[in-house]
Amino acid sequence: xxxxxRKTDIGPPHYEQFLPPVIKKNYGKWKYHEILSPGIMVHVxxxxxxxxxxxxxxxxxxxxxxxxxxxxxxxxxxxGYLRFTSRNNIEFLVSNKxxxxxxxxxxxxxxxxxGGIGSRVSNVVHTQGWVHCHSACTDASGLVKVLMDExxxxxxxxxxxxxxxxxxxxxxxxxxxxxxxxxAIVGVHRKTPTINHEMxxxxxxxxxxxxxxxxxxxxxxxxxxxxxxxxxxxxxCGNCFTVCPPIDIHDPENDGVSIVVGGKVSSLRSDPKFxxxxxxxxxxxxxxxxxxxxAVKNILETYAKHAKKHERIxxxxxxxxxxxxxKLTGIEFTFQHLDDFTFARETFRTxxxxxx
Numbered sequence: 039x040x041x042x043x044r045k046t047d048i049g050p051p052h053y054e055q056f057l058p059p060v061i062k063k064n065y066g067k068w069k070y071h072e073i074l075s076p077g078i079m080v081h082v083x084x085x086x087x088x089x090x091x092x093x094x095x096x097x098x099x100x101x102x103x104x105x106x107x108x109x110x111x112x113x114x115x116x117x118g119y120l121r122f123t124s125r126n127n128i129e130f131l132v133s134n135k136x137x138x139x140x141x142x143x144x145x146x147x148x149x150x151x152x153g154g155i156g157s158r159v160s161n162v163v164h165t166q167g168w169v170h171c172h173s174a175c176t177d178a179s180g181l182v183k184v185l186m187d188e189x190x191x192x193x194x195x196x197x198x199x200x201x202x203x204x205x206x207x208x209x210x211x212x213x214x215x216x217x218x219x220x221x222a223i224v225g226v227h228r229k230t231p232t233i234n235h236e237m238x239x240x241x242x243x244x245x246x247x248x249x250x251x252x253x254x255x256x257x258x259x260x261x262x263x264x265x266x267x268x269x270x271x272x273x274x275c276g277n278c279f280t281v282c283p284p285i286d287i288h289d290p291e292n293d294g295v296s297i298v299v300g301g302k303v304s305s306l307r308s309d310p311k312f313x314x315x316x317x318x319x320x321x322x323x324x325x326x327x328x329x330x331x332x333a334v335k336n337i338l339e340t341y342a343k344h345a346k347k348h349e350r351i352x353x354x355x356x357x358x359x360x361x362x363x364x365k366l367t368g369i370e371f372t373f374q375h376l377d378d379f380t381f382a383r384e385t386f387r388t389x390x391x392x393x394x
Contacts, residue, residue: 058119060089060133076194077152078138090132092141095151095161095186095193098126099169099179107148115141124215125163125203127154153194157201159338160193162186164206165213167225173276174208175225175293176322181206184326185223188335199345199354202338203302210275218301220351221334222313227274228292235264237284247282294321297333300352311352314360316367318374333369340367 054062064083071081077093100108112120112130115137120130132138145152154160162185165171167178185204192198205219209227216222238247247265248256255271256278265285267278276287297320301313316337320329337351344366345354355363364371 056119056121058089058117058131058133060087061131063087073156075152076158077155078142079155088133088135090135090138091155092130092132092138092145092152093123093154094128094130094145095154096122096126096128097179097182098161098164111141111144111148115144123161125161127161151190151194157197157199158192158194159186159189159198159202159204162204162206163215163219165208167206167208171208171213173211173279173287175227175288176208176223176295177324178206178208178214178225180324181223181295181327181330184331185334188331189338192338198338198342199347200350202341202351204334210273211277215303216298216301217313218303218310219313220299220302221337222298222301223295223330223334224298226294226296226319227276227287227289228294228319229274229287229289230267230269230272231274231276231278231285231287233264233267234284234286235259235262238264238282241284242282247278247285250277250281252277290322294319295330296320297330297337299337300355302350302352304350307348308350308353308356313352315375316363316369318372337367337369 057065060083064085064087067084069082069084071079073079074090079091079093081089081091108120108128109118112118115134116130116132119133120128122128130141132141142152162182164178164182165174167174167176167180169177169179185206186193189204192202202220203215205214205216205222207214207216207222208225210224212224214222216224238244242265244258244265248258250256252275253271253273255268255273256265257268259266267285274287278285279287296315297317298313299316300311302311304310317333320333323329341351341354344358345351346357349357358366363369
């Protein structure tokens with residue numbers, strides 16, 4: 039007799055366990071989908087079955103009370119079925135058409151924002167920022183808040199030529215999806231870390247600290263029983279601070295953000311694209327970051343005005359050329375924009391297509 043399978047906490051459970059019954063029944067047999075409003079869409083199966091998606095904005099960092107409230111709404115209208123997208127949207131999966139208007143009404147009453155489906159701005163994927171991350175150059179949560187306050191209509195009502203994916207990373211290690219997003223804000227340090235040699239001896243393992251540097255800018259300093267940093271090689275990533283806190287990368291006076299544009303993950307119409315530099319540096323100016331918000335909105339609205347239907351931001355820039363992009367947006371072109379990695383075109387895989 040076969041023994042019952044032992045349950046463990048090793049590895050994730052199979053996703054099929056969490057699919058709504060209507061999706062399990064029609065898996066791989068969907069006929070079409072249709073966007074009914076900015077935050078509601080329907081998928082129709084070959085069998086005629088329907089499932090409705092109601093998308094709601096989320097701040098990503100959620101309180102326990104909010105999670106319980108979301109779960110209660112899902113239990114009430116969706117038999118408990120909901121999901122979080124890769125950009126932190128909440129999607130309620132409603133299989134009963136009668137419940138769509140009911141859940142929509144309750145969500146609005148409780149202050150949730152419905153939207154983000156179709157040719158609009160979606161929720162912002164972001165990193166931890168000052169809330170949690172120890173190497174942050176800026177505050178991701180604060181930037182997302184002020185950014186979406188300004189772009190709220192592009193999530194709920196206004197349409198764009200195509201969807202726009204926004205991202206915020208609080209440092210160049212980029213835990214967020216900034217390297218492949220339409221418009222992204224990246225926190226940047228601008229100085230070589232300072233070294234507290236007295237504490238390095240007490241807290242750090244020298245070989246590990248040296249090995250943590252991706253550009254080999256750190257080397258031993260036997261005279262001080264510590265390490266030293268070659269400023270010409272340092273790229274201010276702060277990775278050394280992660281393994282050795284006495285090497286401090288933070289500088290409130292000079293830390294800030296850059297803005298990159300034109301990335302995408304999708305292979306629809308064109309290959310996936312990495313983001314490229316648009317604005318090299320803007321100072322942190324909390325709590326509302328007016329300069330950063332204004333710069334992002336300028337890029338978004340210039341794209342909305344000049345792009346063709348279905349063009350993503352990167353595709354629009356490639357069609358008009360970067361010179362025209364800088365002219366239309368009024369962004370100053372500086373020496374930081376010069377890309378001297380001329381070998382990358384031949385050696386880096388930038389396409390999702392298989393190459394022999």
